[in-house]
Amino acid sequence: MKAFVQSPGYARWKLVNAVLFVLLGAGIVFRFATSTVALRFEAIPGYALGLALIALGAWRIWPLLRRSAA
Amino acid sequence: MSAPQKQEQLRRSVTPWGSYSWGYADVGADIFVALGLVFGAAAGATNVAFLFAGLVYVCVGLAYTELAAAYPVAGGGQYFVMRGLGDLPGFLAGWAVLLDFTIDITLFAWGTVGYLSHLPWLNGLDASGHPILHFWVIFALIAGLALLNVRGVRESSAFNGIVSAFDVVSELSILFFGFLFAFKPELLVHSMQFGWPTSFALMNGISLAIISFVGLESISHAAEETHRPASIVPRTSVALILTILIFALAYSNLALGMLPSHPVPLDASGHAQMFWHFLGTVGNQDKAVAVLASNIPLFGSIAALYVPVLGAVLLLISSNSGVFGSSRIAYSMSQFQLLPSLFERVHKKYKTPMVSILTFCGLAVIELVFAAFQGDKGYEFLGDLYAFGAAASYTLVFVALIALRLRDPLTPRAFKIPGNFKVKYRGEVCEIPLLGIVGFAGIFTILIFVLLTHQIGRIAGPSWLILGFLIYIVYRRKKGLPVFGSVRRDWTADQVKILRDAGELELMDELVQKLKVRGRTPGGAP
Incomplete structure (x- = not known):
């Protein structure tokens, strides 16, 4: 396990699932935004969920991008 | 008088994944326990309850992150509060955390049995069908965990890592297939409108929702065993x-807007009910995630087989962390002369804090007996107490965060809660965290909700604190130590040592440099 999490394969896996988080979050926001309930108060927790997923993905991608830029 | 000097050094070998999975094994299990309880209270506003508690939890989590990175010691909330506010508040924070750890043992052992009872061949373990068998199985689990901990057997971080990874993948699969095959935003809104609770029930739901975010002490526990924790x-x-x-x-959100693959049974009075209502019924509260997963079209038939087992394993790990955590906190508190030295005693052969382990497992059994006497409400009773302990200790942690920003501005903070404004205090420029103030207001509101809405929690929770305070008075008087004041400690020298031991040499140099500029030495003398 320890060797796996320090390998380049794990970094690639992290990048892939970070992108998936962002896409899933964007998908949920899109689904709510295009539904008939888009502007209702009750849709707020749905938007919050989508944004939290995007934030998690961005948080995981950020160090990888910074490292590759350096 | 530096308590950690007496303690044996823990090996700092926890990796980033190890640190994450350690926390996940503790906090990640909470949703398995909380989901059904919150649906039972907040009904159609369950997602709002989780959102409110979740936003408060983000502030709490950020506060713990800042404090654990700046003070990487295992004492957690108790240590931060003692350092920021003094011995008595530190004791009360630690004592509230101890309540949570003992409840943790019972509540998660109860949840373990609940999830197992969702398997067709273990239906007999169900609390409502066979309460006596249910009681004895939980009792046996607690006794087993106590014995394992006295022997010094603890789940390895590798095991934690594997279970956490499997659980993250499993939960993502449940959510992915659930949102893909069964979710309708329109149904979510309809459920919220149709099932919107009274204000009292919503407050109750919010106060219960905080229990899905308990266990942040594990961030501190992991920090002490992580190299370069900052x-x-x-x-x-x-x-x-x-x-x-x-x-x-x-x-x-999923449960409120989900079309289940199986027909929802009629309620107790023979009326049709919605799926989220079914999840919050007493019979499903202790296995809500498994019930939800098994009702997802296509994926549900596979999930019905493994989610109960995964939930049970995760909950058992969390229950064990309650045994381990309570003994560790009590050990730490007795080293700081907040509890009698009895709790420092270790078993001659196994070198484990046997007295602490047996005391807190004994308390967990007493809580189990009280919960069993509540009948159908037993699980909710434990949830009430859990919410009280968490809200009380987190409230103090926010006060400690702000106090430490004022009283200890020199300690380098590798991570700071975003959103700060500057003030001058005792000749030093200090930063006050705005989010810390918002978080304090949020968690204090939840504490008020707990006291207002939990009939048993509002009596049993404060009674626990009063009992602890009496023990504290007797102990401190007997030792000739101040009850309301604090024992003098050299926190600056301690901090330099903590940073050196953690391998944070740059931060240690930064601190020493700041002290030198002000004509002070790490020993504290001018």
């Missing part, structure tokens, strides 16, 4: 905070 802890903690928030929001 850089690793913030990275892993923020990911952990977001993951837990996502699961809580996702489950509650």
